[in-house]
Amino acid sequence: MLQARALPEVRAIYKTLIFDVDGTLINTEEAVLGSLQKMLQLEYNKSYAREDLSFVLGIPGSRSLPQLGIEDIDRANELWNRYMKDFMDTIHVYPGVEETLHTLASRGVQLGIVTSKTKEELKDDFEPFGLMKYLSVVVCADDTELHKPHPEPIYKFLEVSRADPSSAIYIGDTVYDSSCARDSKVAFGLAMWGANPEHNIEADHYFHNPEEINMYAKP
Secondary structure, three states, rough: OOOOOOOOOOOEOOOOOEEEOOOEEEEEEHHHHHHHHHHHHHHHHHOOOHHHHHHHOOHHHHHHHHHHHOOOHHHHHHHHHHHHHHHHHHOOOOOHHEEEEEHHHHHHOOEEEEEOOOOHHHHHHHHHOHHHHHOOEEEEEEEEEOOOOOOOHHHHHHHHHHOOOEEEEEEOHHHHHHHHHHOOOOOOEOOOOOOOHHHOOOOOEOOOOOOOOOEEEEO
């Protein structure tokens, strides 16, 4: 009897790769949570354990701070950014990220970012690592009225880049990223090196390391 052969896997290929920043390209968890914890304690006499602040990862301060009972959002954000400087030595690029961005860019794949950071935060926390040269389109928190998990930031990216959503993928590490991608009708890839495995985040692709992304992209 002839044995049926398994059909080869059909791999999705993307022409536009959109990256989150925190938890995806750079590890800022210690800096974000440590500085927030310190700011709340010293400036507002509010004491929180780190694990109780983890919900802020992936969304801008304008959305997270009100959930902590903070009303003067602009002042609190300014203080938060100031305290972040005390934790800058804990921020680092994830292994394999720069090499992957270099490979993708050299092949002509369109690369960009959609981040909950403001332009100022991006300049302070991300630009020093030298990765901006690979990223042709940048959408920050102050570029849109609504923010993740709302799809508006990715809509803005697609508008600016003129990318086809059917051949675009957003790569991030939080449920906010997953929801943003889903509702904007682009594929979502989970950056498992930065994601919390306990959150069981739904994704179209699960990337265990940045190098795996190369197999899913072409110009």
